[in-house]
Structure formats: C-alpha cells, structure tokens
Amino acid sequence: MKLNVELPGMKLDNPIIPASGTFGFGYEFSEFYDINILGTLSFKGTTLEERFGNKTPRIAESTSGMLNAIGLQNPGVDAVISNELVKLKKVFNKKVIANIGGSYEEDYIEAVKRISKSDIVGAIELNISCPNVKEGGLLFGTNKESAAKLTRLIREVTDLPLYVKLSPNVTNIKEIALAVEEAGADAISMINTLVGMRIDLKTGKPVLANTYGGFSGPAIKPVALKMVHEVYSVVNIPIIGMGGIMNAYDVIEMMYAGASAVQVGTANLIDPYACKKIIEDLPRVMKELNINDLKEIVGRAHL
Amino acid sequence: MNNIYSVISNEKIAYKTYKMILYGDTSKIKAPGQFINIKIDNEKTFLRRPISICDYDSKTITIIYKVFGEGTKILSTKKMFDDLDILGPLGNGFAINKKAKKQMIIGGGVGIPPLYSVAKKLHEENIEFDVVLGYNSKVDVFFEGMFRALGANVYVTTMDGSCGYKGNVLNVIRSKNLYFDYYYACGPRKMLHALVKEDYTGQLSFEERMGCGFGACMGCSHPTTDDSYKRICKEGPVLESFEVVI
Numbered sequence: 001m002k003l004n005v006e007l008p009g010m011k012l013d014n015p016i017i018p019a020s021g022t023f024g025f026g027y028e029f030s031e032f033y034d035i036n037i038l039g040t041l042s043f044k045g046t047t048l049e050e051r052f053g054n055k056t057p058r059i060a061e062s063t064s065g066m067l068n069a070i071g072l073q074n075p076g077v078d079a080v081i082s083n084e085l086v087k088l089k090k091v092f093n094k095k096v097i098a099n100i101g102g103s104y105e106e107d108y109i110e111a112v113k114r115i116s117k118s119d120i121v122g123a124i125e126l127n128i129s130c131p132n133v134k135e136g137g138l139l140f141g142t143n144k145e146s147a148a149k150l151t152r153l154i155r156e157v158t159d160l161p162l163y164v165k166l167s168p169n170v171t172n173i174k175e176i177a178l179a180v181e182e183a184g185a186d187a188i189s190m191i192n193t194l195v196g197m198r199i200d201l202k203t204g205k206p207v208l209a210n211t212y213g214g215f216s217g218p219a220i221k222p223v224a225l226k227m228v229h230e231v232y233s234v235v236n237i238p239i240i241g242m243g244g245i246m247n248a249y250d251v252i253e254m255m256y257a258g259a260s261a262v263q264v265g266t267a268n269l270i271d272p273y274a275c276k277k278i279i280e281d282l283p284r285v286m287k288e289l290n291i292n293d294l295k296e297i298v299g300r301a302h303l
Numbered sequence: 304m305n306n307i308y309s310v311i312s313n314e315k316i317a318y319k320t321y322k323m324i325l326y327g328d329t330s331k332i333k334a335p336g337q338f339i340n341i342k343i344d345n346e347k348t349f350l351r352r353p354i355s356i357c358d359y360d361s362k363t364i365t366i367i368y369k370v371f372g373e374g375t376k377i378l379s380t381k382k383m384f385d386d387l388d389i390l391g392p393l394g395n396g397f398a399i400n401k402k403a404k405k406q407m408i409i410g411g412g413v414g415i416p417p418l419y420s421v422a423k424k425l426h427e428e429n430i431e432f433d434v435v436l437g438y439n440s441k442v443d444v445f446f447e448g449m450f451r452a453l454g455a456n457v458y459v460t461t462m463d464g465s466c467g468y469k470g471n472v473l474n475v476i477r478s479k480n481l482y483f484d485y486y487y488a489c490g491p492r493k494m495l496h497a498l499v500k501e502d503y504t505g506q507l508s509f510e511e512r513m514g515c516g517f518g519a520c521m522g523c524s525h526p527t528t529d530d531s532y533k534r535i536c537k538e539g540p541v542l543e544s545f546e547v548v549i
C-alpha cells in the first residue's frame with residue numbers, strides 16, 4: 001500500500017501535515033509521540049517581529065467546532081530560528097513548512113528572507129488569510145491584486161517552494177487561486193478559518209475579546225471540501241487541503257476533492273495524538289475503500 | 304497523558320456543586336493545583352473542560368466542579384463505571400513555600416478545590432496555616448470540614464452573610480486582622496486581583512479559556528509584569544503574586 005505523496009520540493013511518507021497554529025513548533029508534541037511519523041508539519045505562524053497577540057478570551061466553542069482569535073502570537077522570526085527551530089530539529093529529522101504571516105509587504109519579505117536561510121525549512125507557506133490581525137493578514141488574501149502582488153514579491157526573495165494559504169472568506173476563491181498561481185505560487189494551502197463569533201447569553205457580550213475569530217473544526221469540513229473542489233478544477237498546481245479533518249476517512253474525502261496532501265488543525269487540540277491515530281488508521285481505511293496508492297485518488301470527485 | 308478514567312462516584316455536595324472520584328493513573332501528578340482536561344463526548348461540547356485536581360492518591364483523583372454550562376451539566380450526569388477521556392495532569396501547580404512561618408489559604412467558590420491538596424501538603428510539612436473560604440451563599444458551602452480536619456483555623460464567609468462572616472475574603476482578613484507571611488489563592492479573578500493589590504506575597508491560580516490545555520494553541524496566554532506572558536495551561540495556572548498584571 002502506498003501512502004507516500006509529493007508536494008513541490010517535498011516528498012512525504014504520508015499526506016498528513018499538522019496545520020499551522022495547532023501544533024506549536026512541533027517539539028511540544030514529541031512529549032506525546034515520535035513526530036517523525038508525520039508527512040511533515042507546518043509550524044506556528046511566524047512574523048518578522050515578536051507579537052503578543054490579542055487579549056483573552058481568545059477561544060470560544062461552537063457545535064462541532066471552535067473559534068480562535070490568537071492574533072498570531074509568536075516570538076518573531078529571529079527567535080523562531082534561534083530557539084524554536086533548534087528545539088524542533090532535535091526531535092524531527094524532516095524538512096518543515098514555514099508558515100509566515102505579516103501586516104505589511106515589507107514584513108513578509110524580510111521574514112521570508114530570514115526563514116529561508118534555515119536548513120530545516122523545506123517550503124514557505126504564505127499566510128495571507130489570518131482573520132485575527134488588525135492590519136494586513138486577511139486583507140492580502142481577499143483581493144486578487146494584492147494576493148498576486150505579495151506572491152510575486154515573495155517569489156523573488158526565496159528559492160524555496162512557495163505555498164500560498166488562502167482564506168475562505170471571499171466571494172470567488174477560484175479567482176484568487178488563479179491569481180497566486182499566475183504570480184508564481186508552487187502550491188495552494190486551503191482553507192484558513194472562517195470568520196465567526198459567539199455571544200455569551202448571560203452577559204449579552206461577545207465571548208472573544210477580539211469580538212470575531214476564526215471558526216475551525218469538523219463543522220467547516222463541507223465548506224473546505226467545496227472550495228478545494230472548486231480550486232482544483234481551475235489550477236494546475238497542487239493543493240494542500242484542510243478544514244475539519246478529524247480522521248482517516250476525512251483525509252480520503254479531502255483528497256477526492258482535489259488535495260494532494262492534507263493538514264490537520266483543530267483535531268490536534270482536542271486530541272494531541274490525532275495525527276498519529278490518523279496515520280495509523282489510513283492503511284485500514286484505504287483497504288476498506290479499495291485504495292492502493294493515495295496519489296491516484298487526488299481529484300477523484302472530478303472524474 | 305491521555306487516558307481513560309472510570310467514574311467511581313459523582314455526588315452532589317452543595318448547590319450545583321459535585322464531587323467526582325475517578326479511577327486511573329495518578330503517577331504523573333507533581334504538585335497541588337495541577338488540572339485535568341476532560342473530554343465530554345457530545346458535539347455541542349467540542350473542547351475539553353479544564354478542572355483542577357482537588358485530591359489524589361495512588362489510584363484515584365477527586366475533582367469538585369460546579370454546573371456552569373453545557374459541559375459541566377453533562378459531567379454531572381455521569382455514573383459509576385462510566386469512562387471519561389482525560390488529558391493530564393497539566394500545568395505547573397503550587398510550589399509549597401517551606402520558609403514562611405505562618406501561611407494562609409484563600410479560596411473563593413470553585414477555586415477552593417485545588418487548595419485542598421495545598422492544605423494537605425502544608426499539614427504534612429507541619430507548616431502552620433489558616434484558611435479563608437468565600438462563597439456566595441450558605442447553599443454553596445462545601446469542604447469547610449475537610450480543611451478543619453487538617454487542624455487549620457477555617458474562616459468561612461458568604462457574600463450574603465447566610466453562613467459565617469458576611470462579605471468577601473479580604474473583608475474577613477481585614478476585620479479579623481489575620482496575620483500571614485505567605486498565601487496560596489484560587490478563585491474569581493476579581494478576588495485574585497484584589498489580593499495582588501494588597502501587600503502580601505503568595506501564589507495565585509488563574510483561569511483562561513483553553514483551546515488545547517497543553518501549550519499548543521496560545522489560546523490561554525496571560526500577560527506577566529516582565530512584559531512577557533505565560534500560558535495558563537503550561538507555565539500556569541499558578542502565578543507568583545509579583546508576576547500578576549492587574
């Protein structure tokens with residue numbers, strides 16, 4: 001049985017990649033299991049400068065999902081390279097995906113330049129879809145011109161494969177996917193969280209200090225599948241699909257929609273062993289569904 | 304870390320307040336004030352629920368929780384032999400101060416449970432301590448006898464005066480002129496902040512809404528006075544009084 005898949009610049013033993021923001025810098029999870037079993041991982045959204053993030057409460061709950069408004073808390077690219085990635089390297093012997101966020105074009109460019117020098121980084125994942133920062137972030141991802149412009153600028157400053165992470169909070173995701181493909185993206189990661197909110201019934205006030213947050217988890221899976229399906233039908237670059245993946249069946253479904261690999265986000269927070277369980281269960285589910293080679297099922301829903 | 308625990312008992316001990324005894328691994332518990340994160344199997348309660356370890360021995364963990372919303376309501380319906388998926392022990396817990404001569408335990412409402420293990424440790428170490436417990440009303444009072452059984456002076460106070468003194472914990476400390484040179488506190492944030500404003504030194508346990516409970520999501524970052532932060536689930540929930548930003 002073949003579980004291995006390929007992404008631009010990366011050969012993966014299996015298609016399972018923990019999603020940015022839900023897996024810290026990876027080493028935190030090596031307390032739970034040997035993370036070398038993962039395809040690779042995408043680490044916490046990193047920005048040029050250190051960010052403290054939003055006020056708490058940053059977390060709310062909803063039926064089959066959660067909202068977060070972390071606000072890209074991270075120690076800044078230099079500290080990530082000198083501390084976090086050093087710790088990660090001790091427990092992980094594969095290349096990782098560097099998820100980079102920002103508020104202005106210049107921050108993105110500088111952060112990408114610096115992180116590209118780290119030898120553990122195998123690809124850049126440009127987060128143009130974070131709903132939780134006041135400036136930039138999502139704004140880049142909801143407009144095809146600014147998405148393409150930023151992609152082009154980043155393309156010029158790094159030799160690493162460039163994955164661009166799209167937001168679902170748009171009216172026409174195909175248009176944005178085509179724009180970043182045209183601008184030089186090597187792959188598309190999708191989807192980031194959907195914007196949402198909860199209100200405390202006792203106080204009548206929003207639960208999140210930031211009022212709005214990003215909705216994730218199994219509740220968003222149908223939306224993610226539909227968007228991956230749509231984008232697959234128009235682009236020629238691979239898609240890394242995510243949104244609500246909780247088990248091995250969800251992985252297959254996402255690959256049927258058009259994903260070449262998948263990211264698992266929120267599931268890690270509920271169960272730190274989620275990715276391990278999915279990887280171990282994949283062969284059984286493949287057998288059940290008569291699948292021998294995962295590479296062959298990508299986009300099956302289009303046939 | 305991730306384990307199935309069986310419910311041994313789950314009984315109501317005060318207004319909306321339940322005491323649950325769980326059977327399972329306790330070998331990793333390091334300090335009083337650590338917590339467990341309980342999965343409540345229901346699509347409405349997607350996230351785990353953090354609850355402090357109140358007491359433990361080689362085979363059992365005791366928790367005390369108040370029915371607050373959906374998750375704790377479901378928890379209150381669990382019966383003997385039901386299984387719970389639990390992550391823990393989590394967090395740093397209280398560090399016992401062995402130097403201070405006269406110590407004080409200050410608890411408010413469901414902040415009281417983790418302090419019971421602190422009291423047991425102080426008792427074991429032969430450290431002299433008093434206890435001030437604050438509740439809303441007489442119907443909410445629990446565990447006062449458990450602290451008394453450890454030989455401590457226990458001052459109970461209720462907001463409406465229906466049991467013990469009337470007012471909050473600080474009112475009692477002031478009006479009774481209670482002396483102490485170190486404290487351990489857990490309770491509503493207002494109470495904790497009021498304590499920090501006073502001139503005492505001690506440790507306080509904080510709550511934040513959690514995504515994961517083990518340091519992965521940055522959901523629970525709590526600012527500290529050195530312009531930095533601590534994750535309540537990992538470097539907390541217990542902070543030193545000098546670290547607390549009001």
Ligand SMILES: Cc1cc2nc3c(=O)[nH]c(=O)nc-3n(C[C@H](O)[C@H](O)[C@H](O)COP(=O)(O)OP(=O)(O)OC[C@H]3O[C@@H](n4cnc5c(N)ncnc54)[C@H](O)[C@@H]3O)c2cc1C
Nearest residue numbers: 350353354355367368369371372373374375413510511512
């Ligand atoms: C470290 C720690 C230890 C705790 N120890 C105890 C204890 O020993 N006994 C006890 O009764 N309670 C304790 N709490 C509070 C307890 O976690 C909440 O009362 C509980 O999560 C409420 O869940 P619910 O489903 O009933 O409420 P809902 O309002 O339905 O919960 C919705 C969401 O908000 C979260 N939430 C609501 N209130 C709180 C809160 N006060 N703190 C953190 N998250 C909250 C829930 O976890 C859930 O994700 C502790 C909290 C923390 C952070």
Ligand SMILES: Cc1cc2nc3c(=O)[nH]c(=O)nc-3n(C[C@H](O)[C@H](O)[C@H](O)COP(=O)(O)O)c2cc1C
Nearest residue numbers: 019020021045068127191192216217243244265266
């Ligand atoms: C707590 C939390 C933090 C996140 N932080 C980031 C981030 O820093 N960068 C990013 O690109 N996406 C971030 N995301 C989005 C996830 O990577 C993922 O796109 C989204 O949650 C959908 O997948 P899921 O339903 O499997 O969680 C975050 C999600 C969560 C829940």
Ligand code: FES
Nearest residue numbers: 516518520521536
């Ligand atoms: S709750 Fe996720 S880091 Fe603390």
